[in-house]
Amino acid sequence: xxxxxxxxxxxxxxxxxxxxxxxxxxxxxxxxxxxxxxxxxxxxxxxxxxxxxxxxxxxxxxxxxxxxxxxxxxxxxxxxxxxxxxxxxxxxxxxxxxxxxxxxxxxxxxxxxxxxxxxxxxxxxxxxxxxxxxxxxxxxxxxxxxxxxxxxxxxxxxxxxxxxxxxxxxxxxxxxxxxxxxxxxxxxxxxxxxxxxxxxxxxxxxxxxxxxxxxxxxxxxxxxxxxxxxxxxxxxxxxxxxxxxxxxxxxxxxxxxxxxxxxxxxxxxxxxxxxxxxxxxxxxxxxxxxxxxxxxxxxxxxxxxxxxxxxxxxxxxxxxxxxxxxxxxxxxxxxxxxxxxxxxxxxxxxxxxxxxxxxxxxxxxxxxxxxxxxxxxxxxxxxxxxxxxxxxxxxxxxxxxxxxxxxxxxxxxxxxxxxxxxxxxxxxxxxxxxxxxxxxxxxxxx
Ligand SMILES: [Zn+2]
Numbered sequence: 232x233x234x235x236x237x238x239x240x241x242x243x244x245x246x247x248x249x250x251x252x253x254x255x256x257x258x259x260x261x262x263x264x265x266x267x268x269x270x271x272x273x274x275x276x277x278x279x280x281x282x283x284x285x286x287x288x289x290x291x292x293x294x295x296x297x298x299x300x301x302x303x304x305x306x307x308x309x310x311x312x313x314x315x316x317x318x319x320x321x322x323x324x325x326x327x328x329x330x331x332x333x334x335x336x337x338x339x340x341x342x343x344x345x346x347x348x349x350x351x352x353x354x355x356x357x358x359x360x361x362x363x364x365x366x367x368x369x370x371x372x373x374x375x376x377x378x379x380x381x382x383x384x385x386x387x388x389x390x391x392x393x394x395x396x397x398x399x400x401x402x403x404x405x406x407x408x409x410x411x412x413x414x415x416x417x418x419x420x421x422x423x424x425x426x427x428x429x430x431x432x433x434x435x436x437x438x439x440x441x442x443x444x445x446x447x448x449x450x451x452x453x454x455x456x457x458x459x460x461x462x463x464x465x466x467x468x469x470x471x472x473x474x475x476x477x478x479x480x481x482x483x484x485x486x487x488x489x490x491x492x493x494x495x496x497x498x499x500x501x502x503x504x505x506x507x508x509x510x511x512x513x514x515x516x517x518x519x520x521x522x523x524x525x526x527x528x529x530x531x532x533x534x535x536x537x538x539x540x541x542x543x544x545x546x547x548x549x550x551x552x553x554x555x556x557x558x559x560x561x562x563x564x565x566x567x568x569x570x571x572x573x574x575x576x577x578x579x580x581x582x583x584x585x586x587x588x589x590x591x592x593x594x595x596x597x598x599x600x601x602x603x604x605x606x607x608x609x610x611x612x613x614x615x616x617x618x619x620x621x622x623x624x625x626x627x628x629x630x631x632x633x634x635x636x637x638x639x640x641x642x643x644x645x646x647x648x649x650x651x652x653x654x655x656x657x658x659x660x661x662x663x664x665x666x667x668x669x670x671x672x673x674x675x676x677x
Pocket of ligand 1: 406407409410411418419420421422
């Protein structure tokens with residue numbers, strides 16, 4: 232091995248340069264040759280000179296997140312979307328991204344990355360996360376981390392769906408130092424906080440029938456979505472605040488634009504569809520269905536422990552599927568109902584209330600009629616529903632005494648246009664799945 236190669240190897244071994252970057256290798260090799268062969272500089276000095284030269288030389292090239300390749304070293308500029316606390320050797324795991332994509336960053340260094348801040352990572356190792364089968368970036372001892380002042384626009388995505396639950400809404404006390412939600416006014420890192428900051432937020436579950444998303448709305452997005460300012464809501468009795476937000480979001484069809492985190496979708500923008508937009512969507516759905524013969528996207532019972540989506544079904548399709556497998560399904564504690572082509576463990580039905588009454592055990596039975604027929608729904612209460620009200624039910628299908636029923640997890644009012652949209656999409660998916668619902672429903676589309 233000649234001295235040029237020896238120095239190159241040392242530079243690569245010490246992670247001063249990236250072995251994969253041929254351009255840099257060629258450039259550096261030329262410089263080493265110049266030092267050791269022309270100027271007869273001893274190897275050790277030549278090595279140090281190169282290291283110093285490289286450090287001074289700021290012409291670092293950056294790789295886009297979407298172009299990261301495993302088993303390489305890369306320089307990237309990222310914005311931290313979410314930080315996930317860790318135990319043990321890994322100090323921290325964060326989800327970060329740039330305008331081209333997102334990546335998990337595994338932090339093995341002492342440096343602590345913060346949410347919403349932008350960083351320059353020099354010489355970060357790109358590996359393959361076997362467990363989760365995706366690329367990850369490692370911050371090791373030889374990675375240089377620098378907070379930068381530029382704001383990076385992170386790759387944004389859309390999620391369209393019906394708001395089926397409002398998990399959290401209103402004012403939440405956060406730590407004034409790290410902005411993390413406080414539990415009993417105590418921050419896990421900064422201890423008891425006497426004057427917490429009140430953050431105005433809502434966390435909702437939206438569902439599009441094949442996928443479900445937990446969407447976080449922060450101040451401005453929330454104000455726009457509920458058409459009410461933080462100040463106006465602050466003036467309201469605190470016990471009513473959540474109800475007001477829930478009333479304005481639950482059962483609404485939304486389009487969220489933002490960044491999907493580890494488990495949470497951080498919305499930068501929320502559009503609540505109005506009646507005419509919903510009618511447009513219904514029309515488009517019918518037109519598209521007429522053109523395509525492709526089956527609906529099947530994703531009903533996720534295996535990775537994620538929340539099962541609320542598959543939009545018509546009562547007739549659900550009843551037929553349950554009756555066919557009556558005996559088997561009745562013996563199961565939590566049934567996965569095999570519709571044609573997919574198994575479902577959670578469904579969404581939109582219907583008109585035919586009747587509602589209290590049952591002997593203090594619960595409620597609501598009979599709901601949709602485009603194809605009607606189905607009994609067991610709920611914790613009547614939810615102030617009266618006959619002819621329009622409602623949506625999200626729940627678990629079950630077979631009781633040989634008949635299909637739905638045990639409701641959530642019952643909420645919807646408007647006529649949402650009802651039409653949900654029934655139309657349930658019908659189209661049913662037809663695409665090959666379910667026999669055509670005759671019962673066809674007349675609705677004439
Ligand atoms: Zn704190």
